[in-house]
Amino acid sequence: MRKTTLLWLLLAVFCSAILFHTSQQVTDGKARLASLQNKTQDEEESIRVLQAEWSYLNQPARLEKLVKEYLALEPMQGRQFAKLADIPEKEPEAVVPEEIVTAAGTTEAVEEKPVVTVAPKPAVVAPVIAKPAPVVAKVVTKTVTKTVAVKAPAPVIKIQKPVETPIVAGNLPKTLIPVAAVPPKQAPVTKQEIGTKQAAAAKPTETRTKFTNSTQRKFGDVMQSLGLE
Amino acid sequence: MSVKQVISGSEASMLSQSRKRLALMGAVFFLGYLAVSLRLVDLTLMRDKPLERATSSISAENIKPLTKPLRGSIFDRNGELMATSLKMASVYADASVIENPKQIASDLVKILSEGSKADLEKKLSSGKKFIWLARNITPRQEYAINALGHPGIGFQEEDRRIYPASNLASHILGYTDVDSSGISGVEKFYNKQLAEGDDPVTLSIDLRIQHVLHKELVAAQEKFSAKAAIGMVMDVNTGEIVAMVSLPDFDPHHPGKATDNSKFNRGTLGVFEMGSTFKLFSTAAALDSGTVNFSSTFDAAVPIKYGRFTISDSHGKHRVLTVPEIFIYSSNIGTARMAETMGPDGLKDFYKRMGFFTAVPVNFPEKGLPLYPKPWRDISTLTASFGHGIAVSPLHLMVAASALVNGGIMVKPSFVKSSHNNLSLTPIGDRVIKPQTSDMIRQLLELVVADGTGSKGYVDGYNVGGKTGTAEKTSGKRYDQGALFSSFLGVFPMSHPRYAVLAILDEPKAIKETYGYATGGWVSAPVVAKVISQMGPLYQIPPDFDSSHDINRDMAMYLKEAKGAPVASTGDH
Numbered sequence: 001m002r003k004t005t006l007l008w009l010l011l012a013v014f015c016s017a018i019l020f021h022t023s024q025q026v027t028d029g030k031a032r033l034a035s036l037q038n039k040t041q042d043e044e045e046s047i048r049v050l051q052a053e054w055s056y057l058n059q060p061a062r063l064e065k066l067v068k069e070y071l072a073l074e075p076m077q078g079r080q081f082a083k084l085a086d087i088p089e090k091e092p093e094a095v096v097p098e099e100i101v102t103a104a105g106t107t108e109a110v111e112e113k114p115v116v117t118v119a120p121k122p123a124v125v126a127p128v129i130a131k132p133a134p135v136v137a138k139v140v141t142k143t144v145t146k147t148v149a150v151k152a153p154a155p156v157i158k159i160q161k162p163v164e165t166p167i168v169a170g171n172l173p174k175t176l177i178p179v180a181a182v183p184p185k186q187a188p189v190t191k192q193e194i195g196t197k198q199a200a201a202a203k204p205t206e207t208r209t210k211f212t213n214s215t216q217r218k219f220g221d222v223m224q225s226l227g228l229e
Numbered sequence: 230m231s232v233k234q235v236i237s238g239s240e241a242s243m244l245s246q247s248r249k250r251l252a253l254m255g256a257v258f259f260l261g262y263l264a265v266s267l268r269l270v271d272l273t274l275m276r277d278k279p280l281e282r283a284t285s286s287i288s289a290e291n292i293k294p295l296t297k298p299l300r301g302s303i304f305d306r307n308g309e310l311m312a313t314s315l316k317m318a319s320v321y322a323d324a325s326v327i328e329n330p331k332q333i334a335s336d337l338v339k340i341l342s343e344g345s346k347a348d349l350e351k352k353l354s355s356g357k358k359f360i361w362l363a364r365n366i367t368p369r370q371e372y373a374i375n376a377l378g379h380p381g382i383g384f385q386e387e388d389r390r391i392y393p394a395s396n397l398a399s400h401i402l403g404y405t406d407v408d409s410s411g412i413s414g415v416e417k418f419y420n421k422q423l424a425e426g427d428d429p430v431t432l433s434i435d436l437r438i439q440h441v442l443h444k445e446l447v448a449a450q451e452k453f454s455a456k457a458a459i460g461m462v463m464d465v466n467t468g469e470i471v472a473m474v475s476l477p478d479f480d481p482h483h484p485g486k487a488t489d490n491s492k493f494n495r496g497t498l499g500v501f502e503m504g505s506t507f508k509l510f511s512t513a514a515a516l517d518s519g520t521v522n523f524s525s526t527f528d529a530a531v532p533i534k535y536g537r538f539t540i541s542d543s544h545g546k547h548r549v550l551t552v553p554e555i556f557i558y559s560s561n562i563g564t565a566r567m568a569e570t571m572g573p574d575g576l577k578d579f580y581k582r583m584g585f586f587t588a589v590p591v592n593f594p595e596k597g598l599p600l601y602p603k604p605w606r607d608i609s610t611l612t613a614s615f616g617h618g619i620a621v622s623p624l625h626l627m628v629a630a631s632a633l634v635n636g637g638i639m640v641k642p643s644f645v646k647s648s649h650n651n652l653s654l655t656p657i658g659d660r661v662i663k664p665q666t667s668d669m670i671r672q673l674l675e676l677v678v679a680d681g682t683g684s685k686g687y688v689d690g691y692n693v694g695g696k697t698g699t700a701e702k703t704s705g706k707r708y709d710q711g712a713l714f715s716s717f718l719g720v721f722p723m724s725h726p727r728y729a730v731l732a733i734l735d736e737p738k739a740i741k742e743t744y745g746y747a748t749g750g751w752v753s754a755p756v757v758a759k760v761i762s763q764m765g766p767l768y769q770i771p772p773d774f775d776s777s778h779d780i781n782r783d784m785a786m787y788l789k790e791a792k793g794a795p796v797a798s799t800g801d802h
Contacts, residue, residue, distance in 0.1 A: 045316055048299075055310035055393040060440035076766035078690025083771060 298426035300388055300409050303402060303416075305436045306469075306646045312392050312402050312416070314409065318371040318384040320362040322353055326381040330354040333379050337362065340373045364407065365389040390416075392481045398439055400494040401432070401473055401644065403594075404481040412484070413492070415644060417594045431646045433469035438462055441763045442472045446732065449756045450476055453737035453747060459495045459623050461731040462760070465631035465720070466654045467647050468640035471728065473497075495735075498595040500620040504700025505559045505749070506630075506718050507616030511568045512556055512673065513633050514579035517666040520570040523787050525552050529562040535608050540565050540615075553787040556673045557681025559697060561615045568614035576614060577605045582661050583629040584639070585621050591642045597622040616700060627729055630718055633670045634694075634726040637662040654727065675723045675780045680788065685754035686719050688762045690772045694726075695719035695757065697749035702736070712736045717753035721761050724773035728764065732756035 067073055236244065303312040320341075327333060330353035338346045341363045352360050364387065366374075371384060390405045392398075403414020410424065411417035419430050442460045450458040462472040475495040479487030493499065515521045529550045532541035542560050555563030568576045580586065580601075588596040600620040602609040612618035624642065632639040638656035674694030677683040682697045695718055702712040716733040720726045732753040739747040764770075781788075 048313060049315055051310055052313050052315060052391050052393055055313075058309070059394060059397070060437050061397075061444075064440075075763055078688065078762065078765045078770075078772050080766070081690075081769070081771045 297388075298424075300390065300405075301423040301426050302429045303423070304429055304431045305434050305439075306432060306471075307435060307437075308431075309436045311394055311398060311432065311434070311436070312390060314388040315391050316386050317365040317367070317389040319364045319387045320366060320371075320374060321383055321385060322360050322362050323381045323383065324353055324355045324357050324360055327353050327379075333377075333382070336377050336379070337374065337382075340370050341366065342370075390481075394436065394439075395482070396478045396480050397436070397443055398434060398473075399478045399481045400475045400492075400496065401434055401439075402481060404484045413595065414494075414593070418592055418644075433464075433471060433644055433646045434473070435471050437767060438760075438764055439472040439474070441767075442730075442760055443474045445756045445759045446474050446476055449732070449734060449737075449752060453734055453740065453752050455734040455737040455752075457495060457735035459499075459731070459733040459735070460756070460760075461496055461623055461627050461729075462764070463627045463631055463642065463729050463731075465635040465726050465729050466640065466656045468628070468631065468642045468656075468658075469647055470627075470642060470644050475499075494595045495623070497589070497591070497593055497622055497624045498597045500597040500599055500622050501714055501733075502617050502620050502700045502703070503626055503716060504616040504698040504714060505561075506626060506696050506698030506716050507619070508556060508559060508564045508614070508698075509633060509670070509674075509696045509718070510580065510583055510585075510629060511564055511576060511614035512552070513662055513666055513670050514576055515567045515571060516552075516669050517579070517662045518571050518575060520575075521552055521567055523552050523669065523784075525567075526550065527552075527555060527563045527566040529555065529560045529566075531562075533562055533565055533611065535611060538608060538612070540611060548789075551787045551789075553673060553676060553784055554789065556696075557677045557788075559682050564614045565611040568610050571610075573607055573610065574605070576610045580613065580619070582639075583625075583632070585619065585625055585629065589622065589624050589628055589642060591624065591644065593644050597624075599625060616698060623731055623733060626718065627731055630720070630729050632658075632661050633667060634674070634720050634729065635667070636664050637667045654725070671720075671723060671726065672780065672784065674720055676784055676788075678719075679780050680784075682748075682750040683717065683719075683754050685750055686717060686758050688721070688758050688765070691721050691761060691765050691770070692723035692773055692778075693719050693721045693758070693761055694723045695754065697754060699748040699750075713747050715747060715749040715752050717749045717757050719754070719757035719761060721765070722770055722773040724778075727770065728761075730757045730760050730764070732760070 299316070300314040302310060302314070305311050320337075324330075330350050333353055334346050334349040337349055338344070341349075344363060349362065352362060362382070363370075374382060375384070388409050390409060392402060392404075394402075401414055403411055403416040405411050405416050411420040415430060415432065416423065422428050423430060442462060446458045446460045449455070458474070458476040460472065460474040461470065463470050473496045475493070477488075477491040479491040484492065526549050529542060529545060530547045532539050534540075540561050542562055545560060545562070546554070546558055550558065550560055550563050552563075552567065554560070555567065571579075584590075585599055586601055588598050599622070601613070602618055609618055628639070628642050631642075635656045637660050638658045639661045640656045640658045671694060674696060675692065676694075677697070678686045678693050678695055683695045686693050686695045698714075698716040698718070700714040700716075702714050714733065714735055715737050716731065719730045719732075721728060721730070734747075734752050734756075737747040737752045739745045739751075743751040
């Protein structure tokens with residue numbers, strides 16, 4: 001046999017091999033496509049079923065029943081709407097001879113002419129504890145002669161020791177907190193292996209985190225006054 | 230030793246010929262392969278169109294064939310699902326291969342919810358090649374039946390229409406038959422669009438308001454033992470119907486079990502004599518024609534006698550009344566005299582303009598055709614002025630009332646959410662009354678709630694206006710004194726009306742709490758008030774007028790009596 005004949009024969013075999021391989025790949029691809037299209041249809045049907053179920057669960061009648069049972073919310077009334085124009089304007093600040101240091105506790109440049117900023121009231125937080133601890137801004141009189149940036153002393157804010165009432169539904173003003181909102185019971189720390197961190201977290205009323213600088217201390221004071229520490 | 234043979238003459242030519250032929254064939258094959266390889270290059274290297282066209286025609290052979298697309302869904306205006314189609318299995322039996330029908334029947338009856346054992350046995354022993362056992366069963370039931378492993382039992386997938394709201398919007402949505410084609414309501418009107426499956430229908434209905442309206446109407450119907458109740462909320466500027474309730478209603482999943490009475494859509498199909506709510510239109514007609522104004526007075530002291538008819542006021546004031554007084558005290562005599570001033574055809578033409586003589590042009594299949602006197606006589610003007618002798622559907626009432634309060638434009642009603650976002654709230658349509666007339670009507674409506682028969686429609690925080698109506702129902706030829714058709718049409722907020730709320734109770738019975746009254750002001754106005762008090766905050770409509778607005782002060786010159794007429798006189802006709 002000639003060499004060229006053999007060559008052509010081999011080439012033919014090679015081509016048919018490639019042909020069959022490609023054909024097989026196409027068949028596999030078609031099968032995969034069919035499987036994916038079927039799966040997509042199934043998923044789409046599941047989505048429809050879930051949408052119908054979601055809509056069924058969200059019917060206003062059912063939601064009303066659940067709200068009545070679990071939440072202390074009432075329907076809104078027209079009178080509860082207010083326009084921006086109804087909110088009173090902020091009062092202009094009064095000029096007071098003594099300096100009242102701001103409660104923020106940051107250092108401030110104090111000028112010769114005592115221009116003071118009125119201590120802003122502590123943020124109005126919904127009274128979470130039974131007795132909101134009053135914050136008394138101690139007025140510090142200071143004489144300054146030079147217009148020099150003087151480091152203001154750490155602002156002293158006396159906070160009464162908060163009443164150590166645990167946050168239990170019974171102590172709270174009923175109008176604000178729903179009766180059902182009882183916080184989870186504290187897990188008793190029994191095992192000795194629990195690290196001090198966990199133990200500390202489990203007993204919030206016992207130890208107070210020690211803050212290093214004044215800002216953090218102020219933050220801690222505020223947190224404690226709110227009964228959150 | 231190689232032997233060379235010398236090929237001579239003819240053999241040589243034959244050989245060379247065959248060689249030439251071989252070469253030719255080789256060339257042909259070569260050309261063939263060349264064409265294939267060129268096409269290959271074309272397909273792989275020059276992509277885009279040729280390749281895509283080729284693949285688009287490829288479809289896997291094993292996909293479940295969808296002979297019919299799944300029916301489209303219906304949503305409310307906020308995108309909440311109100312109707313959808315889910316694929317559910319239906320069980321059939323090939324009775325020709327079933328050997329033990331009794332056993333199979335007893336197994337199936339435990340799983341299936343409908344069909345008795347005897348019924349199933351009969352079907353299974355019928356010998357038919359294909360017989361339905363149960364349609365649209367749950368996936369759990371399907372699994373259980375399949376797990377039984379009985380031969381001859383098969384499943385076929387079918388579409389089932391699911392209404393998550395159940396009976397809440399049953400009259401609006403309507404229902405479909407077993408082949409998923411619409412029988413009534415939106416399902417019927419938009420059947421073609423829904424059948425195609427790609428384009429869902431978004432209704433103008435708000436599910437939350439629908440629920441509120443439904444809840445309040447059911448409560449009122451129970452409280453006053455009414456035979457039926459109708460409620461509607463409509464956007465006066467766009468004509469969108471926000472809610473529509475007709476009681477009694479039915480469960481659209483089982484329309485076969487519902488009575489014809491519960492399937493009757495009283496909101497659009499039923500026509501009724503509306504009574505005093507029609508005074509809204511006769512007054513508007515008189516004011517618009519210019520024959521009367523607020524200062525005009527009419528004598529309501531003496532009942533009108535026309536042939537054998539007598540028109541009188543119940544709880545009348547028995548004196549001369551100004552136009553506002555006629556309206557707020559709902560005087561029949563005054564209204565009739567007012568309508569007379571327009572001439573024999575004045576009121577008729579106005580009612581025609583308001584669409585009271587034709588069916589409402591709305592995208593809904595069930596449309597009631599009004600009843601009105603043909604030919605129109607003088608007595609017709611008198612009685613039609615206070616809503617008797619002419620019967621229209623509640624939808625007629627809402628559409629016409631919307632036209633009166635939105636500035637005078639007749640807006641086309643629609644059950645489908647309007648495509649343009651009309652934030653400026655300007656109504657689009659034909660003008661039917663002057664803007665000044667619309668203002669006057671608004672003032673009158675506000676006065677009715679502030680000072681007249683509609684005092685129970687008052688809502689704290691919102692300015693509500695409205696008109697009461699109590700029609701005596703006819704039993705045969707005579708008016709039945711006991712049976713009333715009590716309605717109240719409220720509009721709010723009165724500074725710039727946006728919504729009209731209608732509540733009607735059919736044959737309410739007075740209770741001790743209402744001091745023996747079952748009129749519109751007593752039974753229907755509270756329903757409207759409750760709906761508005763919940764709808765306003767939901768739509769974040771702020772209370773409008775400031776404290777300087779006082780309708781009583783503005784209209785004081787036309788009213789003889791002081792503000793705050795005692796509630797006991799809230800009876801009217």
